[in-house]
Amino acid sequence: MKILHISDTHGCHRRLHNLPQADIVVHSGDFTMNGSEQEALDFMNWFCDLPCPQKIFICGNHDDCLYGATIDGLDGNVHYLCNSGVEIEGLKFYGVPMFMGDCISDRQIKHYANIPDDTDILITHTPPFGILDFDDNINYGSEELLGRISVVQPRLHLFGHIHAQYGMTILNGITFSNGAVMNADYTNFRKPSLIEI
Template sequence: MKILHLSDTHGQHNRLKGLPEADVIVHSGDFTFGGSEREVLDFLNWFCDLPYKYKIFIAGNHDDCLWNSEIDGLPNNCYGLRYSSVNIEGVKFHGIPMFVQDCVSGLNNTAIRNISLDTDILITHCPPFEILDFDDNIHYGSKELLTAVERIRPHYHLFGHIHSNNGVEEGGFTTFVNSAIVNEIYGDLQPWHLIEI
């Protein structure tokens, strides 16, 4: 199974040309810039029309209009994961969004601690601590997430959030992928990543 991973397009998804063939496309959040419903609809219209067999997305911290909201009317092959999983052709994807309200209330950390051990591909917006998370002399990643990944050992952990750390890092059991598309000044586009499981 080939999986195309994107993150942090911030309303610039229409600039993406020549996306490669894959079975699944995954967007790990921050598809909007200002978090408006109009931006969400624009992204979803684009995303749902892409020629991929399966499509998965989660919300990032910029996509806060989706907090406490349900998205109705998605095609059968498109999944918005919110502390939930989907099994696609024997591969289990689990998605953890990043809403500021959930981070403050502790819901985000509770959900991270409850990720199922049979998760094959973990999708979060935030990176784990000290893995593709460094910017402005600070590690912005989550220690709770790092602990969870070490416990679960998914094949892949897909995320974004830290625009200056687009890249791939091999771990002992898990490959970590940061596919933040727009750079740290929201100008140039950075690479997407194609993985295979």
């Protein structure tokens, strides 16, 4: 199975052209810049139209307009994960968004604690602490998320958020992908990651 991983497109998704073919495309959050409903609707229309058999997305810290929202009317092959999961071709995907209202309380830590033990592919916006999360002399990742990953041991962890750390690494048998395709100054896109699992 080929997974196309993108993140942090910040309202510029329509500038992405010639995306590689994949079985599943995953967007791990920050598809808007200002968090407006109009931006979110434009993204969802674009995302639904992508020529990919299955599509999954979660929200990032810029996508606050969807906090607490129920999204109806998506195509059957488009999955919005919000502390929830979906099984596709025997692989269990689970998504944890990054809403600021959760981050300033203990709710985000609880969401990480609730990641199911049988998760194959974890999707978050936040990186785990110490893994593709370093910028401005700070590790921005979550220690609680890292701790839960060490228990769950997913095959793949897809995230974004830290633009300067775009890339992939493999640690302890887990593939970690920071899919922040837009560069740090929001001017250009990097080539999206295509991961075979």
